[in-house]
Amino acid sequence: MQMARVLVLGAGPAGISAALYARRGGAQVTVVHKGKGTSALSRAELVQNYYGLEEAVPGAELERRGLAGAIALGISLVEDEILALDYGEGFQGFRAVSPGKTYEADSVIIAAGTTRKAPKIKGLRELEGHGVSYCAVCDAFLYRGKVTAVLGSGEYALHEAEALLPHAAEVLLFTQGEEAPSRLPPQVKVHKSPVTALEGTERLTGILLENGDTIVAEGLFVALGTASGSELARKLGVMLAGQDIKTDAHMATNVPGVFAAGDCTGGLLQIAKAVYQGAEAGLSAVKFLREKK
Template sequence: MSNIVIIGSGPAGVSAALYAARAGVQTTVLTKGPGALDRAELIQNYYGFAEPITGAELERRGIEGAKAVGVEFVTTEAVGLTYTDKLTVETLAGDFPADAVILATGASRAAPRIPGLAGLEGHGVSYCATCDAFFYRGRDVAVLGSGEYALHEVQALLPVAHSVTLLTGGAPLTAQFPPAVAVRTEAVEAILGEERVTGVQLKDGGTLEVSGVFVALGVAGSTALARKLGAEVNGSRIVVDDHMQTSLPGLYAAGDCTGGLLQVAKAVYEGAVAGTEAAKALRK
């Protein structure tokens, strides 16, 4: 039986799940818990509610409705997205292979404004250790991050690179890193290099000489996961067509991660399209 894995349990992800499950497709939602909607105190402009409703209650009702039509919810953190014989979401709870994946984790809030970072993408700055580790055999590299997502990238690099340094930028460590990894806690002021990355400028005035910088800040959001497969992104926005499909067949995105109006109504609409179109594509 075909299956769809949806990353994110906000209005876009749950709406996608409702439509996919009702179309007869086995549907799993991966959630790391309450999202941005949960933190909305009162929603007063949503269709069908004469009285204001809390974001937490609207989120709860949405999830209950999806469970009622057979959607499975798994609480875990997504840390990677790969494609071998089929799309696979890598999480802290193991791998979830899927015939289609819908990215719906909301807007990315971890886009660092570090001079040199954007300009050196593809020239030493990478968003996918699994994809690019091979190119850094025997070289010194750095990973920007401090949590499980960064640990996932570190583990892909350690067997290949000469050395791996974790740059936390002052954020506290929220994962257990291997002793082979050097940890630097200073703020990162710039990524250095003309044609290619040559190093990182740290706030204390020191320079760390590295050939590669892997970005893994916070939790892996939709845009970060899309980048791992080479799907087209524009800044922090995932580029999608009218079917909410990314530039890669089988990979869809919906909600705040596609840009535009950051509203529940827009997220629900895009989720509905993504769930419907993904299910339709699997029936062909």
């Protein structure tokens, strides 16, 4: 019989801890992450406040040990960037979509950390939910026949622009000075000049650029960098509290089979908490899969 498949999104302390517990619980575990040096852990110069460290250890070295430990336990680690999470087609489970691949799983653990930087654009926070959105798959239908924009320049921004094209009258891409993605459909109009402010009181009406131009638009989808854990969770209908993924004490979200752990759940942003929540999420995913059989 095929082993239940658990997909862990993220290879920081939360993701690796979740993977270890799910693997020891008998699941077939795949961890997808953006590669070495992409976790918050890898940016910690020296870690001194974690159990068992006689001397302070660089975060990058702890990351290396974590990845090596997972591989030693037979966990499959894949370097890729997940752009969207979705429900399975033709099977009860989930799909994670990257630029070149689709991963299928019976349960998903989101441990993608948190993005600590928010774009500093005047009016952005005020217009969230009033023209500013973070999920094209969820909200594209609201912009049917309207001029709609995407903020970003990577694969994630490309994915959001493609999701909007069938709905919006016109799709614009604001790249904040960066080059547009090479595979961008030709009908998407690119603006390289950075966005400085958003206009509109009740709802978004226009986008003000550094070069002085104002571009009329009724929707703006923020897709800077890569999709964060909460952005991916939102696409599945997972409840958030602000930018944090909401879970119960066993790290279960409101969507059966989807769990979350670590910085993406908010609270204490520390390794000890990420490792604990990862362990709990891994155990919970295994329990969920056993009860589902």
